[in-house]
Amino acid sequence: xxxxxxxxxxxxxxxxxxxxxxxxxxxxxxxxxxxxxxxxxxxxxxxxxxxxxxxxxxxxxxxxxxxxxxxxxxxxxxxxxxxxxxxxxxxxxxxxxxxxxxxxxxxxxxxxxxxxxxxxxxxxxxxxxxxxxxxxxxxxxxxxxxxxxxxxxxxxxxxxxxxxxxxxxxxxxxxxxxxxxxxxxxxxxxxxxxxxxxxxxxxxxxxxxxxxxxxxxxxxxxxxxxxxxxxxxxxxxxxxxxxxxxxxxxxxxxxxxxxxxxxxxxxxxxxxxxxxxxxxxxxxxxxxxxxxxxxxxxxxxxxxxxxxxxxxxxxxxxxxxxxxxxxxxxxxxxxxxxxxxxxxxxxxxxxxxxxxxxxxxxxxxxxxxxxxxxxxxxxxxxxxxxxxxxxxxxxxxxxxxxxxxxxxxxxxxx
Numbered sequence: 313x314x315x316x317x318x319x320x321x322x323x324x325x326x327x328x329x330x331x332x333x334x335x336x337x338x339x340x341x342x343x344x345x346x347x348x349x350x351x352x353x354x355x356x357x358x359x360x361x362x363x364x365x366x367x368x369x370x371x372x373x374x375x376x377x378x379x380x381x382x383x384x385x386x387x388x389x390x391x392x393x394x395x396x397x398x399x400x401x402x403x404x405x406x407x408x409x410x411x412x413x414x415x416x417x418x419x420x421x422x423x424x425x426x427x428x429x430x431x432x433x434x435x436x437x438x439x440x441x442x443x444x445x446x447x448x449x450x451x452x453x454x455x456x457x458x459x460x461x462x463x464x465x466x467x468x469x470x471x472x473x474x475x476x477x478x479x480x481x482x483x484x485x486x487x488x489x490x491x492x493x494x495x496x497x498x499x500x501x502x503x504x505x506x507x508x509x510x511x512x513x514x515x516x517x518x519x520x521x522x523x524x525x526x527x528x529x530x531x532x533x534x535x536x537x538x539x540x541x542x543x544x545x546x547x548x549x550x551x552x553x554x555x556x557x558x559x560x561x562x563x564x565x566x567x568x569x570x571x572x573x574x575x576x577x578x579x580x581x582x583x584x585x586x587x588x589x590x591x592x593x594x595x596x597x598x599x600x601x602x603x604x605x606x607x608x609x610x611x612x613x614x615x616x617x618x619x620x621x622x623x624x625x626x627x628x629x630x631x632x633x634x635x636x637x638x639x640x641x642x643x644x645x646x647x648x649x650x651x652x653x654x655x656x657x658x659x660x661x662x663x664x665x666x667x668x669x670x671x672x673x674x675x676x677x678x679x680x681x682x683x684x685x686x687x688x689x690x691x692x693x694x695x696x697x698x699x700x701x702x703x704x705x706x707x708x709x710x711x712x713x714x715x716x717x718x719x720x721x722x723x724x725x726x
Contacts, residue, residue: 316593321696339510342431344433345381362425365396367397367411369400380399381399430683433585461563467560476662487534487654488534490651491527492675505700524584529578592609612633620716626712647708648692650710657672691711692723706724709723
């Protein structure tokens, strides 16, 4: 099988995902995507007519985020009309899946030059949500709900913490570390190689730095925050009387009345806007074009797990992709596990018995934010930058996704 190389990776800063507060919230989502697509083309002197496909991840594909953003954003970025595009949704895992599918196309020999990435403007999707209808992963399919009840993600996080015996001190400690590491990374300009400023349509600067982090966070300030998802337990979600809490109890009756609520705004992923893109190429194309690879795709994998708990697939996904690569956790120098909720990363570290100094080295989504469809692509670029900074060889990236899924990918620095 042919090899797929990562030529370059870039991303926008992450802006606060609230209308009227975030520096990117007034922009059209395609503009964020076009920003990173244009940067890839300019940084690598691309002949965009030779781009075989643009594979894009966007989770909430409605309104301004609908209409195949991969294609539309490429046109907005000035790509040649020959460069096709497609947009996909694997919920939070979309940004890893776009890269995995792009790599598979290159490795199969069907394509030579692919751009993969993702965008999510949570400020926009929040503004278009129906406040009277609880958002449900199953889209109101009552037959599916009876087979696989799927609750609100934060409720799932608290349920997992209870089942695993992970307490408030542990999840707050990880959130504190995430803020400290993100602050260090920004102070030392560890994100500079990938970070692309975003400009308004009139040419003025919109944002050129991370907007979400709170570097002054302490264990004391985290301890003062009230838990959030206990307030979701009794919200009725359908005419049959189901609540977010009862959906959990249908599969895990032993949890009824016993969930220890430990998650809050400080130890859950931040609501932000952002976009990221990677340039993938075959060995033949790199030789012909003179492009210099930064890394190669070693292996990819997808894994499903319990839809009711929803967030537990990253550990089996990591084991699966390691087996495909013929590697062990000891071989991996950089782990990026998305901090959707603190318990996800904490369980990942504990179950795989990882060295904490190798996991989310430059902070994670609790400090930097989680723009749903873009995060996976962001994390692959972050892992690559850290491998180059530290001289490491292998990086593993994975994350939970709604429906009880997790994609995973291993890259090797060239």
